[in-house]
Amino acid sequence: MSDQLVSGIEPPYYTVVFTSIRTEGDNGYGETAERMKELVEGIPGYLGYETARTPGGIGITVGYFRDEEAIAAWRSRLEHQSAQRRGRAEWYESYSVHIGRVERSHGFERG
């Protein structure tokens, strides 16, 4: 589970922002999402992720990667590509992906 914030990564790094609106029902989504979490952990340069979904509304997942090579490695995993195809066929009404290079970050933690 992602219930802690990703913080303290030294720039530069990359954020992959995935925003989505789901179709109705699970249709095997939950199981595949769990498998994708396992799979991405094995990618060199993967630094973590966070995910949030407002019930009945938008979902946002942010993946953190050290460099473009790490993102390319994740994109090229066949099992990930197969999940993406199934996402377009079954799980998502719409989605957007925004890949950003982070030069600045900051944070706050209650003392």
Next chain:
Amino acid sequence: MSDQLVSGIEPPYYTVVFTSIRTEGDNGYGETAERMKELVEGIPGYLGYETARTPGGIGITVGYFRDEEAIAAWRSRLEHQSAQRRGRAEWYESYSVHIGRVERSHGFERG
């Protein structure tokens, strides 16, 4: 309300990823959040935002801006700075901000 995805913006642009864990209770948060949505609309180069929060879990808001100047203008608004101070005092257990320059994006919409 943000219940549609931001999509179709031509790169380059910037994502400001704000991830947070809230304290208990509203404590005036909802009212200020509404006011901030109004206020950011007036910033030249502001392109939109999305927000999602898993009940009891992580919240993620992504703001989209055309350039660094737009982000600086938003950061320098006194009413926004005052809301940030109140956020640290009352509303957030922790948060992180990641500012990324987007060179690539893509999306999907069910036909």
